[in-house]
Amino acid sequence: MPELPEVETTRRGIAGVVTGQTITTVTIRDRRLRWPIPAGFETAVAGRRILAVERRAKYLLLRTDGGTLLIHLGMSGSLRAVDDGPPARLHDHVELGLGNGLRLRFNDPRRFGSFHYVTGDVSRHPLLATLGPEPLAEDFTAELLFRRSRRRRVAVKQFIMDAHVVVGVGNIYASEALFRAGIRPGRAAGRLTLADCGRLVGAIRAVLSAAIDSGGTTLRDYVNADGLPGYFRQRLFVYERRDEPCRRCSTAIRSRVQGGRATYWCPRCQS
DNA sequence: CTTTGCACCTGTTGGC
DNA sequence: TGCCAACAGGTGCAAA
Incomplete structure (x- = not known):
């Protein structure tokens, strides 16, 4: 995978084009990721507006006006902002359509990646709650x-x-x-x-x-x-x-x- | 509590 | 050329 630098590079790459955008469509082609994407994910996420794109460890956090999208790229995942041109390819499992016409496309051959929609305090989610310090933060000494x-x-x-x-x-x-x-x-x-x-x-x-x-x-x-x-x-x-x-x-x-x-x-x- | 090994997947590579 | 084993950037979990 993507280790931290690759996740951070992805965060920087998508932040500019997705921040402020409303998620208009949610397309899931394969729910069988590391944790199966639950029924109801689409309705919970559609219509939300993305306020910020953050990173904690190797997780991407898409903060919205509702909950937070918690995304992990696993070993082989990538997240790209694409326009309407390229059709979906093999292993394009999740796609978020945005108000500006772009799509956020998640491709992951090995399906070790994950998507969670978390309401409430995302830092207390079980996947994040017990993590150690960020290596680039001051509390890593x-x-x-x-x-x-x-x-x-x-x-x-x-x-x-x-x-x-x-x-x-x-x-x-x-x-x-x-x-x-x-x-x-x-x-x-x-x-x-x-x-x-x-x-x-x-x-x-x-x-x-x-x-x-x-x-x-x-x-x-x-x-x-x-x-x-x-x-x-x-x-x-x-x-x-x-x-x-x-x-x-x-x-x-x-x-x-x-x-x-x-x-x-x-x-x-x-x- | 720590430590170890497995599990989850598909795709690529290298040896025979 | 074909086949098959080994291996690949992550990480949660069970077992000891």
């Missing part, structure tokens, strides 16, 4: 990471990918941030020093910010709101670079499966 990692035996890579610790760090950026921080992904989280946590917080912030500036990373599926790929892939230091020379020291990049996910690191730059 070395002290917090240090405190939360005490007595944790999980590998630091899995630790920073845990959304209850910090949100938005997916498989690509976890490896990249650990490279930048000089920390091996297999180290137990509880073995991090406060200084390690400081470098790691800085590295997570830096890599996510840089990726947002490049429009995200496209490996396969991801396209932004205009249907274009992200350009951060060429700036990756370790991800999917097994056996290739480290960009910093030329040592061959290593990889192994950790917690079911491919992990990459430089054995010389990281300890």
